[in-house]
Amino acid sequence: MVSEIRILLVDHQSLVRSGIQRLLEDDPQFSVVGEASTGEEAVELARSVKPDVVLMDVQIPGIGGMEATRRICRVCPDTGVVVVTVDVSDPFPAQLLEAGASGYLTKHCDVDEITDAIRAVARGERYISADIAREMALSMLPGKEQSPFDRLSQREMQVMLMVAQGQSVHHISDLLCLSPKTVSTYRYRLYDKLGVDNDVELTHMAIRHGIVTCAAPT
Template identity: 60%
Template sequence: MAIRVLLVDDHALVRTGIRHILDEAAGIEVLAEASSGEEAVELARKEQPDVILMDVNMPGIGGMEATRKIATAAPDVKVIVVSVHATDPYPSRLLEAGAQGYLTKDCSGDEIITAVKRVHAGERYLSAEVARKLADSLLSGGKGTPLDQLSQRELQVMLMIIQGHSVQAISDKLFLSPKTVSTYRHRLFQKLEVENDVGLARFAIRHGLLDDSPLSANDNG
């Protein structure tokens, strides 16, 4: 039986490229596509794909929260993250959230196929660059940046803030009260020593969470 794959990316062109790669691979079937974390969670519950190829930065809850929800709601579904971000906190936090694999978007088509097959077989799969950087972080004690002191939820709220979501929007997406979101926001300002959302975005750019301004955050996954 073919490995059933769900493609999740907010860029149709990226999904088309990956679909073309997988359509040429023996033993792999693209089951469906999704353009947001919310769609990914819904399809994971409904369709129970074998493997999900998951983008990180997307509108809505994003890939990190979607991965966490899928790990809880559909634990048999394997998630492989495909992202432009090779450095922490993304790889370690996505693995903590329940991902079984992590690829960078400059990987080859052959590596995508290999990752899908190996993760489906029950293995973990990390691209060589990600594995090397995780090992370097481990050997250095894993305390490389102030981001290491953030909880999983604080990091999730931070990612949504720098993508331009309001407190109310974050509240709605994460099923938290606005007061709770505001508390997380205040903690972020304290822990990262910034004064406002603009300072948070500048911090994110310095530490590789954004490649440009907050307005272009959704252009990079």
């Protein structure tokens, strides 16, 4: 058994981070070594403190939880990422697991499940909560209505999330280290795959499918 598990908390709400930290510090095996509220902060902190496990909120600002997960898994291969989402019907668990996440939970789970997931991922195992695993299995059944977002690649999903949050092409290109022309190509590919004509229609579709909770301010 790992003698101490060092944890990085990533969530856009400081109250949520504080609550999780208090719950985890009741267990002497856990040590919270850092907190981040954006994707960029998460990557930089993971690089500097080298945690054993990152608890990653999906809906963080900046590069977002998916891109932050991908970068952390690349620069810190010994760090396991446990993604935490609000909704069990979150439409992109497969993309996050493909990005390198080792665990997947909802914020509705109890503290025992959080600690079980952290310990499993710290041992190098995978952990997917039963309710999310069930949703993933049901989504693959014949006749099950598929989300149009299931057709997107990991990178397309990342760009879509950032566009739906109101981020400009140049800002996205800076954050993802892509040329503006490449980002524009992804945007028009998204329009084609999702059957929309502009960013407003794309954002409304993302809201309807629960991928973003509200339109970003303009």
